[in-house]
Amino acid sequence: MSPTTGPGVLDPADMRRVMGRFTTGVAVITTLDADGDPHGMTVNSLTSVSLEPPMILVCFGARARTALAVAASGRFAVSILAARQEPIARRFAGRGEDHFAGLPLTYGEHDVPVVPDALAHLECAVERRITAGDHVVVLGAVQRTCDRDGPPLAFLGGRFGDFTGRGHEAPAWFF
Ligand SMILES: Cc1cc2nc3c(=O)[nH]c(=O)nc-3n(C[C@H](O)[C@H](O)[C@H](O)COP(=O)(O)O)c2cc1C
Known part of the structure; x- marks a missing residue:
């Protein structure tokens, strides 16, 4: 294990590697811009913030x-990807590409495009935007959800994978 210490000395590549030790799921954020054109991007920074009221x-x-389209429209949808949707995750992470080219659009209840066959959809209104370094943290008030069972897409150390071995007991506080 190689320690890195001291404020302001962490190289971005080190930061990426260190946080790459944290296994996450993968989601696609979608929205419509002011012209009604769809935008979407792959993320793994999705976090649950509050249960009452529901916020992510x-x-x-x-x-x-x-990010610019979400700021302009004030709303977005989250599609949590299934294991077999790795090609969708790669498509929506391609820089400068038209992420929706050739994809049939499916709309959620609030007229925001969503990724079909995802494990879950959350439709959100922007509650607050906070500039944090080179990123913008967007808090979303959850307005509608749907979900289904299935194996999730996982991300660890820059690689996509499956989440297997669910043999442990669910913690008592979860449900
Ligand atoms: C697994 C994975 C997770 C990602 N997570 C984020 C994220 O949380 N936030 C972010 O800004 N970019 C993230 N990205 C990069 C964006 O998907 C990528 O920059 C995308 O091209 C942005 O598209 P846009 O400029 O059309 O919005 C991630 C990429 C991958 C492959």
């Missing part, structure tokens, strides 16, 4: 096109 957060790179 996503950290957007300040220059991401989807």
